[in-house]
Amino acid sequence: MLLSSVLGKGHVHQIPKDGMTKFIRSVAEEKHEAGQPLYVLDLATIEGLMDKWNHSFPNVKPFYAVKCNTEPALITKLANLGANFDCASLVEIDSVLSLGISPNRIIFANPCKAISHIKHAAAVGVNLTTFDSEVEVDKIKKWHPQCRLLLRIKAPNDSGAMRPLGKKFGVLPEEIEPLLHYACNVAGLKVVGVSFHVGSIAQDPTIYREAIANARAAFDVADYLGIPKMQILNIGGGFRSSTSLFEEIAGVVNEAVKDYFPDPNLTMIAEPGRFFPETAFTLVTHVIGKRVRGEKIEYWIDEGIYGSFRPTLYNSCFVGIKPLSTKASEESSQICESTIYGPSCDSLDEVAVDIKLPELQLDDLIVFYNMGAYSKYVGSKFNGFDMLSTPTYLVSTNSS
Structure with missing residues (x-):
């Protein structure tokens, strides 16, 4: 499959930078009834983020962490x-290979x-992996010795990281020498470098x-x-694109490498995940239910914590929320204390609690x-709501 074929399957809508709201309204009104949320992916944002990465890390090849978002x-x-x-699994490997990569x-x-x-990686020719x-080593020696x-x-x-990874992954300093000896001098495998990951959102x-x-x-x-000279340094991930901390980290890394x-x-390689997709995707949901209790309003929408909002239980501070009437002329000026629930029958399915919103109506x-x-x-498909089938619309914003 040619790399252009996936983008060719879905029309890329060219819209002005300030035209996202109009586009969202038009797609929601023309193609989606309440009950079916949708995503919008701005490909121009991805281009800008790659420029940003290359400017800050000119000598570091990004290996995008597919687990973050597998949108083709x-x-x-x-x-x-x-x-x-x-890639971290057989399925992720195949999802990338299926695109002609x-x-x-x-x-x-x-x-x-x-x-x-491991057997599958050997069969399809994925010949670089990590170990600790x-x-x-024994598994790789037996099933993929050329890796x-x-x-x-x-x-x-990093106590400030959202998800420190050191508890689960990585050898301790005193384990390095015996493990390298075992891998190279005993098993006869080729160790070509070192990898680390400081944790999510360092x-x-x-x-x-x-x-x-x-x-x-x-x-x-x-x-x-006496191991043949290693050549690769993998600095992992932990990067966000939307704060100045990224440039600070890049400066520290570049100086340390020197x-x-x-x-x-x-x-040098890295494994950025959220750096690329986080700000490029917008989720559009519909109000499917409403209850007024005194001065507070409760809404139900067609997405919840068993779908796209599961991770936001931990990083909700990163998400921006904007109410949008389906008819531009009917925006309400009345601001109310509001709670947003997801569609499932789980009382824990709360998307946002006690936030200020203008009063909204069904749809x-x-x-x-x-x-x-x-x-x-x-x-997941919990309670019969298939969040995995949410469609994605492609746009490319421009300044004109």
Whole structure:
């Protein structure tokens, strides 16, 4: 399948930068009844974010973390812009390969893989993966011995990260030497570099410097053991695009690499997830129910925490909310204390509690911005509501 074919399947609507509201209204009115939410993906935003990445990290190849959002149009656009891909499972690998993307653009970045997934990676030609235990070495030796390996080291603890990953992944400093010896000198596998991940949404840029220093120490251990020169440094993820912290992190990383890895032949990669899709996706929902209790109003919409809003239980501060009457002339000026519920019969299915909204009517829209990261694709079919089938419309905004 050609990389352009997925984008070709869905028409890309060219709209002005300030035309999103008009587009949302038109799509909702013409094609969607209440009960069916929809997404809008702005491909121009993806282009801008790739420019931003390349400016801040000119020497770091992004391997987009597919688990964050597997929308084919997003993956295709990123591939066309030069990104590679971080996959964690057989299904993710196949989802990328099905778009015509070469297996040599994939890293199997899961330190613990099922044997069936390792066999599949070998069969389709995905030949780069991570590891952090002797058992994983044994599995790879038996089922994919030609695979190149990155040693996953435990990252320094960033207490401000939304989801620190060091508890589950990565070798401790004292484990590096024996594990490298086992992988290279005993099993005879090829370890070509070091990988780390400081955690989702890192808050302390200096953590990256410490992690890079630890990676340097692992490279030095490999040299001491006589292992052929390692060449790859994988700095993982943890990046958001919508704050100045990204530029701070990039500055720290670039300076640390100069200090600890002066070798011009070093290959640097990263595994950004939410950096690319978070701000590019907009979710449009319909008001399907309403109850007035005194001065407060409760609304039901056709999406909830068992669909796109499951991750927002943890990162709701990133999401923007905009009510939108289906008829532009009927916007209400009355602001009310409001709660938004999802469609399921679970009382915990609360999308937003005690927020200020103008009074809305049935079939009006509530639009949620910054909804591209860990949203639709962590959804379920709980209570019979199939959130995975939510359609995505493609637009490309421009300044004209």
